[in-house]
Amino acid sequence: MPEFMYAATSPAEDLKGVTLERYIRSEELKHPGARGFFSRLVSQICLAAKIINAEVNKAGLVEILGLTGKKNIQGEEVQKLDEYANEVFRRALDHTGYVSALASEEMDEPYLIPGDFVDDGQYVVVYDPLDGSSNIDVNVSIGSIFSILRRRSPGNGPTTMEDFLQPGAAQLCAGYVIYGSSTMLVYTSGRGVHGFTLDPSVGEFFLSHPDIQIPPRGRIYSINEGNSAYWHDEVARYIAHLKAEDKASGRPYSGRYIGSLVADFHRNLLKGGVFLYPGDKKSKTGKLRLLYECNPMAFIVEQAGGAATDGTRRILEIQPGKLHQRVPLVIGSRDDVAEATRFLQGEAG
């Protein structure tokens, strides 16, 4: 079969080097009923990523660094690039015709797309437009995170909060973009995890990491040790366990913490390891948001063979109560997450 004539059912490995659009099309061909809505959504997200990437890459040269002087609903300082990225996602998604509403870390309430821009508004999208903001001004990797849900309310009626407050297991698609040494878009739509690298010389994402699988156990742990004074005993015991020498189980692990969830997660996804942002004596539910940080990453890691819990429950089974709800997060290699969860449950250590 000539190079360009990939069969519709080609495994991802055979499609290495194709563009993101071409890959999405090959996925679509596997589902005769597909009408291309979803594909065009991911393509628009891809456009947003390219636009944000262009700004991130010259942030030191244009007046877009620093703070806006505002605070978001999380009480966090809003960086200029946060606000810019939020607008880029909103504008990329509000004219597709298939999305009825958007929710973002940077918007207190959902943005309801005006009715005349919505033809068959069966999807809602939640996103963190620029994750790792505190790293923007010091040139450390940051990212965007997104999740696509099918509405539960009737498509011809108003979008409701229940359309957003769905357990992570209901996600149709989840992904992130990491603006790092190269810019990558990693996503899953329930059939494996695939990574696409942006070639800035042509402005296209090409399939570089088909079928990503996270090693079942790693040798890296990521946690903000600066919070150790607030850790519950179970967390302290687990981290001490990872630091203790035991050659048979590959301990001590290496500590790696970048302070951008996307960057810490991406490294562990490729190399194996465990990331924790647990609840502690200062913040019972930790810091990370369920809908647009924990759920997308949990969908991706499970599709790659890993696991994600809140220290007790599987993240994807948590029923959200509020749009910006925070939950504790333990995520990464399957065996490491299982061991961490046993410690956090007081069943080990």
Ligand code: P6P
């Ligand atoms: P801390 C970035 O602000 C973020 O939301 C995640 O990307 C990151 O994992 C976490 O917060 C870092 O938080 O408290 O360790 O600085």
